Amino acid sequence: MSETGYGDFEFERRFFVRGLPDVVRDDPTPTLIVQSYFLAVDGYAMRLRVQADGIVLDPTVDLDAVDVLDLHADRFDFCALTVKGPQVGGTRYEAEREIDVHVGIEMMRRGGARIVKNRYSAWLGDDGWVVDVFAGRNRGLVIAECERGVPVTNLSIPSFCVTEVTDDRRFANESLAHTPFPAWQHQFARELADRGPTFSSGFGTNTLASPLA
Template identity: 30%
Template sequence: MAKEIERKFLVKDDSWRAAVEKKITIVQFYLAISSERSIRLRISDGKSAKLTLKFGSDLSVRDEFEYAVPLAEANEMRAFAVGSVIAKTRHHVRHRDFLYEVDVFNGHLHGLVVAELETPENVPDEQLPGWIDGEVTGDIRYSNASLALNGFPSLRR
């Protein structure tokens, strides 16, 4: 079992794009969502699929289990999606030796850009990239599960 320690930020401009190392097209959907657990299926670049189970109500630290799923079965399970299917492009961006995953959402979430940082150490605010627009870690409205159920967050922090 792996603990997921994650911080999440809004992004204010496109200056991060110059540092992109990799892009992944993601289609993801949820098979179950509750306040303390979720079951998600993610298809990456239309080539591979993973089933992810997350447990815990603290959005910054949760227990997470991931399993490969045959692509054909993942596509079949899409019919059982709870809420909306999320489409986004994930960009890997390195800043000060930390890997940020910048998600640019498409479809019904067009215009939303969120950066995630998974690291066991606390990164002081003064070391965060200048393109960060504010932290939304713990704000349930910006969790992917909430975005699938409720759509674009109505209020910014």
């Protein structure tokens, strides 16, 4: 049981962003993350994840031709095996166990559908935020996320957040590993143009704030 009393549950809200916000560009140690999904069905997922701090992906590198695991194999210093349940209203079961980095990398080389991203962090108002800039087959996608140890209610939403995608399963990392953003980004753009930005009304009061607030 966690200190918050919620056990192996995570609470987060996620937002579509156009480009890397200026407020996180000064993060001195962005994190390179590679995730490989060995199961992704009906919201249930099992993944391996390796990461290394201080590595920014070169946008000119073709990750379809060059394996990012080979490029930075000696820099990865964390690996975990994680199982997840379906997300319901910003709440999701997640159980994680750290494993040996070298074992994890070798398993990822042998299977799973991958995503690759750089993660930037910043403290905005009362919350810590991360911004994921995707590479490889999801290049061009940027997602901002606020996570708490309790349900994410009454949130001050930075102005760089275009629209909320918390409950849009297409944006789940395991979905992106199998159906990358470029395959449906034009459909999403049409949806956004037709309906305009939306923010969930089921999490208390939303306050649209300045990024520096």
